[in-house]
Amino acid sequence: MDVFTGGSLSAGIAIGTNSAASGNKDICAYYMTCKHGDNGGIGAAAGLALSGTLSSGGLATGQTDSSGVIYSGGLLGKLSASGAKDNSGNFSGTLSFGPGAGVYGGAITCSQPTICISELLG
Secondary structure, three states: OOOOOEEEEEEEEEEEEOOOOHHHEEEEEEEEEEEEEEEEEEEEEEEOOEEEEEEOOOOOOEEEEEEEEEEEEOOOOEEEEEEEEEOOOOEEEEEEEEOEEEEEEEEEEEEEEEEEHHHHHO
């Protein structure tokens, strides 16, 4: 039973490998929207956070969809950790911290459009 359904929005710059780019390296801009609780979750948490993500996949222009689990909460702020697997089988993990309140744990589904410099330069 879902007690809370919500979401999150993040944006950033990614630097990494891209087999379509000159020199196999690329810089990409992205934004990601995530739904929390669609497939199960409980609690409520809110806050602003600085995040870092590690992924087993390379960079590419296009749309990436993923799903996984998230925990968010803390007594004096917001600490969040999530793990997800995308539609290509790549895994990613994110750790976030910042001011906030509440506790939430459950399922997460995300969608991430990305555009890379190599695509813009042709």
